[in-house]
Amino acid sequence: MDETPGLPPTPESELFRAKAARDLSVPAILMMVMGGIWVLYSLFGLLAQADTASQMAALDKVLSQYPPDLQEKLRGFVAYSSAPGFRVLTQVPILVLNGLVVFGAWKMKNLQSYGLAMTAAILCCIPCCGPCCCLGLIPGIWSLILLNRPDVKAAFT
Numbered sequence: 750m751d752e753t754p755g756l757p758p759t760p761e762s763e764l765f766r767a768k769a770a771r772d773l774s775v776p777a778i779l780m781m782v783m784g785g786i787w788v789l790y791s792l793f794g795l796l797a798q799a800d801t802a803s804q805m806a807a808l809d810k811v812l813s814q815y816p817p818d819l820q821e822k823l824r825g826f827v828a829y830s831s832a833p834g835f836r837v838l839t840q841v842p843i844l845v846l847n848g849l850v851v852f853g854a855w856k857m858k859n860l861q862s863y864g865l866a867m868t869a870a871i872l873c874c875i876p877c878c879g880p881c882c883c884l885g886l887i888p889g890i891w892s893l894i895l896l897n898r899p900d901v902k903a904a905f906t
């Protein structure tokens with residue numbers, strides 16, 4: 750498996766690389782798709798204009814059955830959660846983490862950066878910040894199993 754720098758790769762090492770690329774392609778594509786969907790969702794949540802007037806009108810209909818002090822607290826919460834600062838605070842970390850998942854999955858598919866591929870697979874397994882909540886567990890665990898195989902480790906450049 751050890752190749753001398755400057756010499757062409759052996760046919761055996763190219764077979765290992767092709768097999769590793771084939772094995773990693775499906776989980777990498779799943780991670781890219783799920784992460785891409787979550788990136789788009791985060792961008793939409795970050796850039797969408799909140800229509801607080803219509804939200805408050807709908808909220809008033811719902812809150813009419815609650816005591817007045819609870820109505821005021823809930824109105825304050827809705828106003829706070831629709832503020833631009835709150836949206837930035839909640840959406841930017843999700844955007845960054847899922848962007849890292851997409852980029853790491855792309856590197857995994859191309860067998861380029863083992864560390865980044867492993868990072869993306871681990872992030873994909875975290876339900877709160879990985880892509881598509883718990884659905885990211887499937888390609889994340891699948892990728893971790895494949896990335897820990899010795900022949901796949903050796904295939905990365």
